[in-house]
Amino acid sequence: MTTATVPHVIIIGSGITGLLIAQGLKKRGISYAIYDKVDPATRPRDWSMTIFWSFRHYPVLLPEELNSRIHEAQSKPYYRPTAVEELVVRNSETGEILKKVNSPYAMRVNRVGMRKLLLNGINVQYDRELIDIEYTTDGVIAHFKDGTSDKGTIIIGAEGGQSLIRRKLLGELAMPVAYPEVEMVNINVNYTHEQGKYIAENTAPHIDYGVHPKGIFFIIILRNVGDKDDYSTWTFHYVITYPKKLTGTPLKGKSNAERVSILRSLADDFAEPRQSALRWLPDDLEVPDDSVKMWSPVPWDNHDGRVTLAGDAAHAIAFYRGQGLNNATTDAAHLVSAIEKATAGEVTMADAITAYDKEVIARGQEEVALSQELAQSILDWEKFLESPIIKFGGNIPKEMSN
Numbered sequence: 434m435t436t437a438t439v440p441h442v443i444i445i446g447s448g449i450t451g452l453l454i455a456q457g458l459k460k461r462g463i464s465y466a467i468y469d470k471v472d473p474a475t476r477p478r479d480w481s482m483t484i485f486w487s488f489r490h491y492p493v494l495l496p497e498e499l500n501s502r503i504h505e506a507q508s509k510p511y512y513r514p515t516a517v518e519e520l521v522v523r524n525s526e527t528g529e530i531l532k533k534v535n536s537p538y539a540m541r542v543n544r545v546g547m548r549k550l551l552l553n554g555i556n557v558q559y560d561r562e563l564i565d566i567e568y569t570t571d572g573v574i575a576h577f578k579d580g581t582s583d584k585g586t587i588i589i590g591a592e593g594g595q596s597l598i599r600r601k602l603l604g605e606l607a608m609p610v611a612y613p614e615v616e617m618v619n620i621n622v623n624y625t626h627e628q629g630k631y632i633a634e635n636t637a638p639h640i641d642y643g644v645h646p647k648g649i650f651f652i653i654i655l656r657n658v659g660d661k662d663d664y665s666t667w668t669f670h671y672v673i674t675y676p677k678k679l680t681g682t683p684l685k686g687k688s689n690a691e692r693v694s695i696l697r698s699l700a701d702d703f704a705e706p707r708q709s710a711l712r713w714l715p716d717d718l719e720v721p722d723d724s725v726k727m728w729s730p731v732p733w734d735n736h737d738g739r740v741t742l743a744g745d746a747a748h749a750i751a752f753y754r755g756q757g758l759n760n761a762t763t764d765a766a767h768l769v770s771a772i773e774k775a776t777a778g779e780v781t782m783a784d785a786i787t788a789y790d791k792e793v794i795a796r797g798q799e800e801v802a803l804s805q806e807l808a809q810s811i812l813d814w815e816k817f818l819e820s821p822i823i824k825f826g827g828n829i830p831k832e833m834s835n
């Protein structure tokens with residue numbers, strides 16, 4: 434038995450990871466402060482995500498009242514997931530269904546809705562950009578761009594895929610791997626009632642996963658449904674990746690209108706409804722800059738349990754297997770449990786964080802390797818047909834079998 438400590442936890446980043454950690458600490462009465470360089474409400478980039486195998490961590494992290502309201506963050510807030518929630522995988526050139534992968538009770542949520550829900554009861558201090566960390570004999574000091582600082586027992590880097598804390602801990606080794614030969618598009622699209630109805634009625638209810646033999650990934654997901662009977666209120670979320678050589682014109686440096694026209698030029702390659710979905714892209718659609726990046730974790734020095742990473746900061750996982758949030762949720766649950774044990778005096782903070790780091794690094798490495806393998810196989814049709822998602826319906830992460 435070690436001596437119980439009374440920690441003060443500094444969380445950097447108020448994405449879903451940071452907020453889940455804050456909720457878990459608050460639930461246990463552990464002192465924390467959470468900072469973000471910006472209020473995401475001022476730049477609400479939204480996309481939808483599937484929560485599946487990480488479900489079981491939500492009741493552990495959230496108060497009962499919030500846990501019972503997760504459906505509010507769903508693409509279809511009125512929907513209740515069932516034992517049969519299929520991910521439909523297609524050949525998007527022909528429309529043929531290649532595989533149906535069942536993820537019982539999987540829930541489609543959107544990022545803005547999840548953040549809004551998780552903000553309940555959490556006071557994030559915005560406009561506080563972390564610029565440096567200083568280690569002291571008994572803790573750590575976070576220094577912010579506005580000249581302020583906060584002293585804590587431990588600092589958690591939950592500041593996303595470009596994490597500063599990761600870069601401070603690992604230097605060059607913290608750099609994500611980019612895929613410069615691949616174009617990435619992550620867009621939200623609204624149509625007229627008739628167009629939206631056509632797309633909704635010709636795709637799987639929540640998520641329609643399309644891969645084209647030319648190496649194009651085109652997933653159609655529902656992000657938001659306003660009025661379920663008025664399809665002009667339905668927002669569709671498309672994630673498209675394709676080899677840049679297919680269009681010969683990179684999106685970077687182009688105007689929105691030019692980007693829309695480049696995307697429409699891919700339409701002929703697809704079966705319906707993807708063909709129309711691209712042809713009908715609104716002229717004024719915003720097509721933000723995006724790129725595929727992944728980072729596989731390598732061990733970092735946690736300075737005797739005074740610093741660690743969680744979520745996309747700890748493992749930058751591309752969207753192909755829909756695993757980033759599921760792993761981020763698992764990180765939050767494991768990290769809160771580690772801090773709780775150290776607070777109770779069951780282990781030292783150094784041992785608790787070292788055990789957490791070891792597990793998160795191994796799990797992150799495994800998942801990033803699987804995502805990289807799938808990303809590569811999407812560029813090679815024969816390989817894709819032999820990939821785990823087609824052969825076995827996706828790899829079951831170790832977590833699911835525990």
Ligand SMILES: Cc1cc2nc3c(=O)[nH]c(=O)nc-3n(C[C@H](O)[C@H](O)[C@H](O)COP(=O)(O)OP(=O)(O)OC[C@H]3O[C@@H](n4cnc5c(N)ncnc54)[C@H](O)[C@@H]3O)c2cc1C
Nearest residue numbers: 446448449450470482483563592593744745755757758759
């Ligand atoms: C298109 C797409 C689809 C996806 N689909 C799925 C899916 O189906 N299933 C799934 O499990 N996952 C999915 N993901 C992954 C998922 O979105 C992320 O894993 C999840 O949102 C966790 O993000 P985060 O909180 O770790 O980081 P972020 O959301 O990036 O939050 C980091 C926060 O840190 C702040 N910050 C950054 N630097 C600083 C600093 N120096 N000081 C202070 N604050 C800072 C930022 O402002 C930001 O608010 C998808 C991702 C994408 C892009």
